[in-house]
Amino acid sequence: MIARELSATRRPQGPPRLKDVASKVGMSTATVSRALTGRGPVSPGTKRRIEAAAKELGFVASYHASSLASGRSRNIGVVLPYVDRWFFATVLDGIASTLTAAGYDAALYNLQGENFRESVLTDFLLRKRLDAAAVVSLRLTPGETEQLFSAGIPLVGIGGSLEGAPTISVGDLNAGLRATNHLIQLGHCRIAFIGGPPEAGRSFPMSSDRRRGFERAMSTAGLPIHERDQLVSDFTFLGAYQQVKNLLAEPEQRPTAVFAASDEMATGAILAARDLGLDVPRDLSAIGIDAHPIGGTFGLTTIDRRARRRGTHAAQLLLRQLVSRGTGHGDHELHRAHFIARSWTAPLGSNSSPA
């Protein structure tokens, strides 16, 4: 009803339109548009006057109209399996900050594991309100990738596998190798591995790659892998704490070192060991992956995946692609992970035969 009354007065004091700016400077909307978007020629003088007028009126172009007319939307999608886990939240933080600074919006698509996978990948792509998308730790099917490409949406992958799209990976396999080798070089022969759950087919192929790195390093060194030292947890502190507590409960079967696929799990492992009266790192060395702040507290040795930086980098890549209008198919950048040696790993020595 109110709306009806207002419509008589016609736009009582709605936001200013391009038209308003145009008439204020006595120019056509076309020129104003060119001046403000920077596309097309405008004389420096007019440009300045237009900008001044726009500012004075507080004019900001309507995204919807602009997007509809131009096909560009200054909106970039970020697709990830979780947002409430440190690694993902941090990557997201990096992406979002970069985009915001560049004047882009970040549209968040939280798949929640696999819950929304179907609808998100179908929906958001089809509606084409996105200029580009960053896909974090997801293994897209060829069909899905192709759909996105054919919709003309530049993609960049982070740590997942994305056939044909530029990907920023950290080399999970390599990280697994290095972490394990570090422990081996310290003299450890019996090393436990705590990984994440087996990947649900299509998501985050990270844990299994690390596990493969672990296995390869062990076999290269000629070390046996004990079945019972192969733990599966959920990337969380709590899960690992419990698992490791069980594992260490039998002294004669104890590993001397543990490699966890996340810092949270590594920390859990350490605290479990401590609670069992073990001395860290004398009785148990531990190494994690992530450089989660919690690890820094204690001095956990870890492999930094540089989460935030990778997010930033992915966003920049996308932004650059948007400018050059190239899709940049298939470039693959490997961000080498950064090794951080700290005090939770120690040479095997004083504890060759645990009490």
Next chain:
Amino acid sequence: MIARELSATRRPQGPPRLKDVASKVGMSTATVSRALTGRGPVSPGTKRRIEAAAKELGFVASYHASSLASGRSRNIGVVLPYVDRWFFATVLDGIASTLTAAGYDAALYNLQGENFRESVLTDFLLRKRLDAAAVVSLRLTPGETEQLFSAGIPLVGIGGSLEGAPTISVGDLNAGLRATNHLIQLGHCRIAFIGGPPEAGRSFPMSSDRRRGFERAMSTAGLPIHERDQLVSDFTFLGAYQQVKNLLAEPEQRPTAVFAASDEMATGAILAARDLGLDVPRDLSAIGIDAHPIGGTFGLTTIDRRARRRGTHAAQLLLRQLVSRGTGHGDHELHRAHFIARSWTAPLGSNSSPA
């Protein structure tokens, strides 16, 4: 250049338009629009045929066009100071999931402390591409709130203070009171408080409210607050760990309990105590706030802010407002925090005079 060539062929195989669906079923675009949006009368029969045709063609309405024409955009903004902190990430998770499930987009605005405050609050509001916004832990100035209202954007606040907008708060003051009282009832007289940094003027007024709760509880109980027991940290594990380690270094001045404004800090405090050789909870009781998973591991007593649920609830509130077209000015819902007593708080007893 390619575009130019293609334009000859005219939409070689671009996504289907409303028009395509219309001609496929031999109806006008208006009817198709009505059928698909559910706004306006359509006979059940035609509706079904239209839906079938749309599905078959893989038609999905262009958001931009639809938004421009209707003024609605199925896009809701989420403004928060950080995304890489557990509480915020979890709230965000709750909001985003709910919105996604309802077919809405979540546009993320990460202020990064105060970095992007200005531009976000100005920009995203002016462009009006948002149907509504959830504002987490932010203290908006009256001017800012008014701007948002006058732009017709329904708001809901979570845990911040938002004059005139519905707010979901957890009662930080009350949480502070309860946590402190819990410790007092256990017989503790010397209680330390670890809070966050003083709020940067306009952000997240949560730490100070908890501190006030603490102070009030103490003074009500007639207990003195020692200046040196009032710690300021950064909500992180590490910060608290160090602070508390310093605090506990002098045995004769030791508090017997500590109330931390976050579980991460409480956990840091506990581990600091342990590393100093103290027994928890015999020598030091600790209570936190958040129900961060890390606390569950050890049995940290805490006050659950129900982060995820509050996010969910905020999103629902917004969605409901959008339907009823009311702005719901000023309703204030208090989600009472949930007390979780666990093993890290104990009656003062065996440790009346610490060694």
Next chain:
DNA sequence: GTGAAAGCGCTAACAC
């Protein structure tokens, strides 16, 4: 360098 005019793809009055 600038303006006129034709859309972008959809929704919303309003007639029928």
Next chain:
DNA sequence: GTGTTAGCGCTTTCAC
């Protein structure tokens, strides 16, 4: 119930 007709507010040829 359904079709017709105007736009939503901007961008972009295309002339000038």
